Amino acid sequence: MPIKVLMPALSPTMTEGNLAKWHKQEGDAVQPGDVIAEIETDKATMEVEAVDEGKLGKILVPEGSEGVKVNAVIALLLEEGEEESALKDGGSQNGASQSGPVVSTTAPERPASDEGQPGPDRPVDAQPPQVRPASPLANRLAEVGTEEEPFRGETVTTTVREALRDAMVEEMRRDPSVLLMGEEVAEYQGAYKVSQGLLEEFGPKRVVDTPITEHGFTGLAVGAAYYGLRPIVEFMTFNFAMQAMDQIINSAAKTRYMSGGQMGCPIVFRGPNGAAARVGAQHSQEYSSWYAHVPGLIVVAPYSAADAKGLLKSAIRNPNPVIFLENEILYGQSFEVPKDPDFTVPIGRAKVVRSGADVTITAFSIQVGQAIAAAERLAEEGIDAEVIDLRTIRPMDTATIVESVKKTNRLVSVEEGWAFAGIGAELAAVMMEQAFDWLDAPVARVTGADVPLPYAANLEKLALPQPDDIVKAARAVCYRS
């Protein structure tokens, strides 16, 4: 039986890529370690090495193909003694089937790569990485927005990654005091390729590669902001910002107050927050409640690309320190984004992304997608859920939530972080204070499990909120079983 060569993943969150080049042709002998092909994504390129010995029997995905799914069979390898007629069996499973027994895959050296962390080789029998594609409804967010004036101009389909870059580019063109600094933001084009092209346009003075020294460069950026510059500090992930927590809280957040209003710190701290896929406990924490606890900080966590762009532009223009929490899995997801370069989204405004009458579901960042998916399933059961994307965690738009709860009389709060002293706990308290008489059920919280995030795929899934968990919570507050 021929050996299947599968499309490898360059990173835990890659779902598809381009097959740029075949280095071996049909009929060529292949030794383990031979480079047989080259694949690329918008973030990186990588050579595919053979693991097994044999002859390249059939190329199923020609070079130049785009959007090849991870784990799709891209070629068949004949083992010694195998006849070409054997290709018929294997060939019958052509294409993008990701199921079925995996005989063997190429074992690409995982580049030390996206995260800048040396990683182990991808296990040969890895399941496709967990991805949560934006639901069709999510893609229409720009149209269904009710909170600010609906945008009526032209839109363009944009990934969250591109939207963030566009926001930075536009603001850097607009204001020469805006600069970007962080690890790998310049020459590497961003660890997650968010700052692609910025070095080329703005030069090394305004796009600054830092050493791996979070505490130091955060304090340095705070000092630059004291003097009136407007730094954007990219943390490769917010997990690394714990090294810089003192500078963020004591030096950035508190100084305006401690100076009696004399000093300011116009700065944006941005980067991916929360779980990616299978990166373990130290790289997966969700920090919104940590930062939201602190007076003097603004905390933003967008879901859609339009909000990512509009809110990042508002954050850069804001005279206060803003914590801008992104999500690695969302980077590659596409949404409609207004073309208008003056488009911004106001900080401090939640957005009703789905209207409903029976239960209010609040979520932010990637969990908005989960909440929308849950709402679609609830609709099939006859439960009409209203989904609110919080977008800004602090200052919280409690008015929009309270208004919704006065209509639905029920609240399910969804967050990826831990429950204890979390955003849901805050929302529950706010409902007690401001909507007590309207509640027909206790506020329900759907949160990450109260454990450091496990590595094993099944445990990781159990630890993170799933649409199923949201559906169950919504049913419970509606007293349906």
Next chain:
Amino acid sequence: MAATAKRKTKSTPKTADSGQLLKYYHDMLLIRRFEEKAGQLYGMGLIGGFCHLYIGQEAVVVGMQAAITENDTVITSYRDHGHMLACGMDPKGVMAELTGRRGGYSKGKGGSMHMFSRERNFFGGHGIVGAQVPIGTGLAFAHRYLENGNVCLTYLGDGAVNQGQVHESFNMAALWKLPVIYVIENNKYGMGTSVARSSAQQDLYRHGQAYGIPGEQVDGMDVLAVNAAGDKAVAHVRAGKGPYILEMLTYRYRGHSMSDPAKYRTKEEVSKMRQEHDPIDTLRKHLLEGQHSDEAGLKNIDREIREVISAATEFAQNSPEPDPSELYTDVLAEA
């Protein structure tokens, strides 16, 4: 890059004119009298919390301040009253902040360790040991970014030298050739722990060697030596050659803070420094011997300072407490 640090216990003082010398005397004495009064007010319960006095170290900040211009920036830790006065901040506003009154520089909301003056380019006043060092490095980053030719004086104590963020700052400042002078005020004790018990490398100016930052040791009890070293460092940094470290060998006569019983050093050690190395006494002698002034002239300066301190004290006691409505102001700026 070869280490360029070299040891220098005593800089050759430049010849300062009488006016300059008398200004040093005035500024050092102003700080001394201010701090003595702050100590008294603390004892009377008019100043609360932490209060770290600068008595004994006056020559450092006065000598360094004379080496820079008013456009240059200054940042320090929590032993900061002397730095604020040397930057030209109003003693009334500083003292009123110590008493927590609305006439204070931070409207009474900052306290002893948290005062700022954008007008005087004084950027605090920071309460976390070492935290001001990356921030000062960032001020220097802004100077270079804006190409304004300014330098930043970043003061830190001997205790801060062992903080990781200080070394992170040294690295970035050297890497990017930032216009920053790190002034290490080595008063021999980080709170109650001597340098010998906390730093493997006790010559603190050498802590920049790994990054190729030139540094030297200076007699921080001699305002002329401080100023000469300051001039040299400022010239180096302003010329775009990157950071410089000055280790000021100095001494604080009082405890780390007001509540310090000072059991970690002997009374003899303190009185020996006071009697033999006091920066104000030394300069006073120099002024008289060099006939830059006479007893009557110096007495006039003393009297003038007593009046300033007395007015500041009165202001700090009479300025009202902040209005309760101020509790919730200044958290965030209006967008």
